[in-house]
Amino acid sequence: MAEPINVVVTGAAGQIAYSLLYQLAAGSVFGPEQPINLRLLDIPPMMEVLQGVVMELDDLALNLLREVTPTADPAVAFKDAAAAFLVGAMPRKQGMERKDLLSANVKIFKVQGEALDKFARKDVKVLVVGNPANTNALICSHYAPSIPKENFTAMTRLDQNRAQAALAARLSVQVDRVQNVIIWGNHSSTQYPDAHHALVHLPTGAKPVPEAVNDDAWLNGEFVEKIQKRGAAVIAARKMSSAMSAAKAAGDHMRDWWIGTRPGKWVSMGVVSDGSYGIPKDIVFSFPVTIKDHQFKIVQGLPINEFARAKLNATAKELEEERAEANSVLEQ
Template sequence: MSAEPVRVLVTGAAGQIAYSLLFGIAKGDVFGKDQPITLILLDITPMLPVLDGVVMELQDCALPLLREVIPTDKEEVAFKDLDAAILVGSMPRREGMERKDLLKANVAIFKSQGAALEKYAKKTVKVLVVGNPANTNCLIAAKSAPSIPKGNFSCLTRLDHNRARSQVAMRCGVPATQVKNVIIWGNHSSTQYPDVHHCKVNMAGSDLACFAAVKDDDWLKGSFISTVQQRGAAVIAARKLSSAMSAAKAICDHMRDIWSGTPEGEFVSMGVYSSSNSYGVAEDLIYSFPVHIKDKQWKIVDGLAINDFSRGKMDATAAELVEERDTAVTFLSA
């Protein structure tokens, strides 16, 4: 273990997603089993006492890879020389809050954090935005850090991807590892489109098309989609808290794939910058696409056939993102 520690920032670090996330990062599940870690934990000033407790717990884990833990409420400390930034903290929607008010509050947060990335982080930093509305928050952060490549920014739709895999796996009676190449298109919101037209399910040693494996087209085009779209709300209704454990697992999956790559012939879903009109999606959005990852660079999977059913759902979620972006940009220049 002679490697230099990677410097990893987690924002909203006193929150419940971070509480489920930090142990996985610190013990090597994300950046590698031989890669030392320096963890920087950012939260707002009133949360610093809670953050001290999180630091104590990380120390008490006695993890061999964890070289240093730095709790802070200062962006100039948090964003310095970063290799990876996981931006979990955001303004949650409160009762009576209109969507534009939520966007305005989050534009202020992610404009500031993007500017801090620009000023203090390495230009090679990989930035994952988790805090909602994740796609538009990611776009604002990227626009606020113009010297960092747009390809270094992504937002989390891996939780939706994992939910879709799991639903298909349960339906077919196989482990989720035997379901590959589901796609989440678009926004991390209830307009997202979970698409299984290119999904394969391994059953009895053979890869079957998802529709052939499930044998229920009505379910795949109906309640499967709505279940994935509404899963976060269902978890909140049951737990009275949001999806923390599964979100943390998805963050680990997403960042591990950025660091280590995706298996040959498989793709994963992540919100990335739309710059070349891929699949007819408008430019200058963070939109969830199927991607391959190699050498820490993602590439949108090209050439997948899109039927009319999929086209309509992909366009609907893109329209929501265009509206979100246009609203957010008015606050960005204010």
């Protein structure tokens, strides 16, 4: 069996981590042959809660799980890390402006970027889940200059999974029959869930989703809005944000990054823009990617119609605004 790898989960006493940790310990992300050491980072007031999580991890009695280290010290958490799930973030409190939230979180991701730079492996794979995820990933990468930019990603996989499930329901097929739906842009309500390049596998063969749905008004209207607002709908019903589905999506994202995508299939990830599709460079933008040997490649050459262009521009503009706000906080 392979040597254990160090896997960091921040926000480890929180609700997403609670669903994520079992997947990691059970081998459903890094594979059944890969033992792991878990480094659990949270803030000092959460250390007692974290002890309870550690007890439960012990009680899972799983072979793949070797050391478990709860800590409030980023230097301890990120030491020799091979993979990091940056879930911990300041939640939005009542009366808090978006800017206040951004300001609190940007500072957290600066500290964690610096710690990754100093202590983690140079090939560490970093997945940012904590919101605003795209801009947090950008800041984190900026403060970890010794680690390649390609090693920092933001999670839009939950949006992709939501979109895939919504299309499968609309077409009355199982969810794995739908592939290659894309999430473009920010993990926010400006994201563009795009089904125009997706395929559905029907008993009669593969068909483009727009042809199978045969209702462009729905695909460009109700479908897009449903995915953009799904997170808010879960909060309204549950009085808490999506946790089980967010944890599953984080596992999906990291597993594909670690193990690779299957031929002909692509997945969406927030990655540092290289200018593909005319998107400004130096923002973390969600693109369709394929992955091989731990490296992703942005899928090139998809036709972008006028409707899509406007959506891509709007979400890119929001990300540029977030970057400017983040920079102004960091300059203070």
